[in-house]
Amino acid sequence: CSAIDACKTGNGGCSAKAECRRTTPGNRACVCSAGYTGDGIVCIEINPCLENNGGCDRNAECTQTGPNQAVCNCLKGYSGDGKRCTYISLCSQNNGGCSEFAICNDTELTERTCTCKHNYIGDGFKCRGSIFQELLRDSNTSRFYFHLEALSIRDIAGPGPFTLFVPRTDILNSDPRVKDWTAKGVMGQVLRYHMVGCAGLLYNDLTAITNITSLHGDPIHISYSQNSLVLNNEAEIILSDAVGTNGVIHVINQILVP
Secondary structure, eight states: OOOOOTTSSGGGGOOTTEEEEEOSTTOEEEEEOTTEEESSSSEEEOOGGGSGGGGOOTTEEEEEEETTEEEEEEOTTEEESSSSEEEOOGGGSGGGGOOTTEEEEEEETTEEEEEEOTTOEESSSSEEOOHHHHHHHSTTTHHHHHHHHHTTOOGGGSSOOEEEEEEOHHHHHHOTHHHHHHHHTOHHHHHHTTEEESOOOOHHHHTTOSEEEOTTSOEEEEEEETTEEEETTTEEEEEEEEEETTEEEEEESSOOOO
């Protein structure tokens, strides 16, 4: 007589994911393979993610990759190896995408707010200071700023509001009259003729009026036709409504002469 091998046929009735082990003649034991659990007849994959998040950080996602195997990946807004994840501050890089003149505040995961600093206005992504500051920041108006500085003109440094009609930088650089006015000491009068006090007038506001008085004292005539605003019948507003904390800047394509 020979002993019956209970495992010889059909893995002894054990699960395909189990090992059939001969015990005594005609008997066997079914033991689930590594990574599986059950009674040997039925073996189920062990999902390590179901217990203690698979050993991953609480701010990580556990993903099963095989029997009793998993990988850990930090959630959005966190960095690390998955076993340990650290919160990433959106504001720590490039000020969170906010303006350089704004304060970035982390509010929650993947969220932040941008708020313009004191003495600046805007949506936080774009913040503007006083019109005196804004003149320097824009290449179209920076030459006007340097002329004001050279003559120590501070008329528009106050709370305002003011409206400025600024000849574009290339116009101021190329007009030969500028040197003559400077030599004769009248450049300050010319610059003040481009300033209006006590009102921050937007483009739409200007379409409704025909005359305004400059800080120089002389009036500026305004006409509106063919969707264009023209000052003194010669200078057209080509860029408009650069709003600062104390007024509005409009760029024009000619120098106004009082």
